[in-house]
Structure formats: structure tokens, C-alpha cells
Amino acid sequence: MDARKSSLLSFLLLAALGCAVVVSHTPEISRLQGKEVTFSVEVGDSSKFDYLIWTLHGQPVVLKQRGEPTLVLLPALAGRVTLQEPSGSLQIRNLLLADSGLYVAATQKGSERKRLRQFCLLVFDIMGNVISWSNGSCSLDLTCRVARGQDRDITYSWRPAKVGRGPSSQGPKLSLYLDPSNKSLSYNCTVQDTSNSSSLSIEPYQFCHSSVETAAHSMASVMLSCLLKAFVLAMVVALQ
DSSP, rough: OOOHHHHHHHHHHHHHTTTTTOEEEEEOEEEESSSSSEEEOOOGGEEEOOOEEEEEEEEEEEEEEEEEEOOOOGGGGTTTEETTTOOOOEEEOOOGGGGEEEEEEEEETTTTEEEEEEEEEEEEEEEEEEEETTSEEEEEEEEEEOOTTTTTTOOEEEEEETEEEEEESSSSSEEEEEEEGGGGGEEEEEEEOOOOOOEEEHHHHHHHHHHHHHHHHHHHHHHHHHHHHHHHHHHHHHOO
16 A cells, blocks of 8 residues: 555545534534535645544544545435535535535645634424415424434424514424515524524515415416417317
8 A cells, every 4th residue: 555545545534533522612503405515614725734624423524635635425415515625615506304414624744633623503493384375474384304313312392583572382392474565583492402402594485475475376276277278179169
């Protein structure tokens, strides 16, 4: 095995071991499933290191060797990641719950390893059941969830971003009645385990809006179909 390959294997092992140690002041990032996130770093002069690597939970997921194409080592991220050059920032698109975790960027030069930055990502999934009315109001049931590890006892809560602007809820579900005057109303879904808590802010009325658009589109499609059938029937009668 040549020196470069030996150095790479050594680096991967160190990355896997070192990532288990979480230092304080790690940026926490919350995102909605299906959205994207960018972990920003500045690697500097690429001639000063051999490899740039991103790890998730200590496992290598993206590797960049100077002068070589970027390698995506985690199949679940294939087609969804971009390593931005020359900064080395990592972008992940179409986020999934399973993308949650600790991401670490580090460089390797020979036997020397340098950790650049690390980020804690939590991906939320917000599901909505909606009953909409033509005046733009709706009855809305929201459910919040995150990926849950086997050793995590997670609790959920909902709170309006501004105190007194709406009801609160203990648990993953929230029921609301909204009208167009609530377009700017914001709610926070907060998840908490024994030692940490994270929140995601959303505007619930967007679920009503999308539902109204979908209903209007469906109604228009039905009306168009009926008109076409009536036209065909009229043509058949006229030809008899």
C-alpha cells in the first residue's frame, strides 16, 4: 500500500473516532423535510492539504482529494449533495429525516488532521390534514415528527411564535382553525429529549393555501371534463 492510500485510511479511521466527541458551541440547524441545507466552511488554500472529508455520525460521507472528482461515500446522499468549490461547503437537497445528525468537515495533510467545523442538523417532518372552505379559511390538523433513535425519549410541543396569538399543544399534534387574517401566524414545533431541545418555525396557513389551490385545480378539471363530455354529446346528437 503506497503512502497516500495509507494516509487516507488512517484519516478515515481518525474521522470515525474523533466525530464521537462533540465540542460546545456546535451550530444547530433545523430544516423541514424536502428542503435543503448548506454547511458553510472555508478550507483555504487547497495545496495545503491532501483530502477534505465530511462525516456524519463519524462515518465518511463525502470525500474530496485535490485534483480528483468528489466522491459521495453514502449511497443515501447520491444525487442530493454538492461540494461547493473552492470553499468546501456541503449542500444537501431534498432533505430526509435520516439526514439528521452531526456533520464534521476536516482536512488531512500527511499524518496531520485538522477539524474545520461541525454542525448538528435536525430534520423535521410536518404533516397536515386540511378541510378548506371557499372563503380561504380552513380547519387544520398538524403532526410534527423527527427521526428517533432507539435510545431517545422524545417529547413534542407546539407554541405560537408570539405569546397569546393562538392555542398551544403538548404532544406532536396541533389543531387550528385559520382564516386569511392568519397568513403571517407562526408556530414553533419543539422536540426535546433528556438533554437537548430544538425547534422549527412554520406558518400553518401555507397548508390551507396549498389545499385551496389543489381543490380549485381539481374543481376546474372536473368542470372542464363535464364541458367536454357535453360538447361531444351535442355533436353526436347533431350528426344523427
